[in-house]
Amino acid sequence: MRSLLLPASALLLLTACGTQQAGSSSGASASSCPSDPSWAEEGGVRITGLRGAACDRVEFEVTNDGSEAFTYTVSFTFASESGAAMSSGEETVESVEPGRPVRRTVMMTGAERVSIAQVRSVPVDETPSAGGACPASGVRVYADQGDAAMGLRVVGLHLENCGTEPYRLNGYPEVEILDEEHEPIDSVRILKGGDAIAMGTGADAPPRPLTLAPGERAQSGLVWRNTTEFGEPVNAPYARIWAKPGAAPVTVIPELDLGTTGKLGVGAWQKEEQDQQPERPAS
Structure with missing residues (x-):
């Protein structure tokens, strides 16, 4: 990117x-x-x-x-x-x-x-997992390679229930932006819905309760623009993700080049269709 x-x-x-x-x-x-x-x-x-x-x-x-x-x-x-x-x-x-x-x-x-x-x-303890042994949390969470066009960035977040019990979601993942030293960046507003940044990103559906059976998946997304005008640009490699309140955090590496926009849109969790193969991370 x-x-x-x-x-x-x-x-x-x-x-x-x-x-x-x-x-x-x-x-x-x-x-x-x-x-x-x-x-x-x-x-x-x-x-x-x-x-x-x-x-x-x-x-x-x-x-x-x-x-x-x-x-x-x-x-x-x-x-x-x-x-x-x-x-x-x-x-x-x-x-x-x-x-x-x-x-x-x-x-x-x-x-x-x-x-x-x-x-x-x-x-x-916060490493994303797209395969291998199921984490102790019973879910795998990771980010895909993302997409960039005309200054608009979209990175998908994926969650898979790899455990043996149903996993319930309702709403938006919680996101904390981190700099290269893994310190929180508080100057960026976290907005609900990808449509807070742009329409048609696939991360703008309203939240609704989900129950994932073992083997089922859900997806969310991070949406931002890298427009740079007046002020200091924000570049943040990391985002710490909590799938829901009380969940164990996972730190992904979306390489957030937020420019001077000062905001990041987060999509609500949506169930992935069983025949829809999520994009795997580069690493």
Whole structure:
């Protein structure tokens, strides 16, 4: 939903990789992969080295400086020697405990530079779930990839009853907007109904009581515009969602670029038809 312009200083030049000694029968590399202590670091994630015969295995380390376990989503950009973006990659690192760094590897193919494009983190207890084991709450809640057109943004919220008991909903999910430091942003008005922002978004139906049998799903939506006029634009990566009062919160990552509009529309829960397949999240 948005593009990133990457500074050349944040990139690792890899063109020295993979050269071989003339006449070498072993095929071993004559020079090791480049090493630089000033390699890019952002949001608790640091590139620590390059490995492999072609220096195409990028090693990185995730450090959690908080007080609870987080799941991290790390986005990388792979670029040409000139810095032109060629491709991207994303890795999810689950359950990083405070003070216990975790190392992972991401593969890079056909590029000479790599940068950390973006780091997002969600408390383990609030991680969205689109599949796998059913959470203790008995429901899965997650956001889809969303849609953007002419400055209008719509991100779907999806809830699935994966438990064994009926799950009742009545009205709107509760939403709290969070900044990059996971701190609440109180300057944005949360409005009921997508039609508070624009008509025809699919998030403007009136609220009504719902009972979801095991296996049934419901959907809501976040609707906003990124119009920028006078004032300070608001960019908020995270939204904490409570499906209903008393429910366990889930933190999704809709990347809210609210401009200076100061408002976000939230649709009422509506039951999804059984043959309607909800859009799955990108990660």
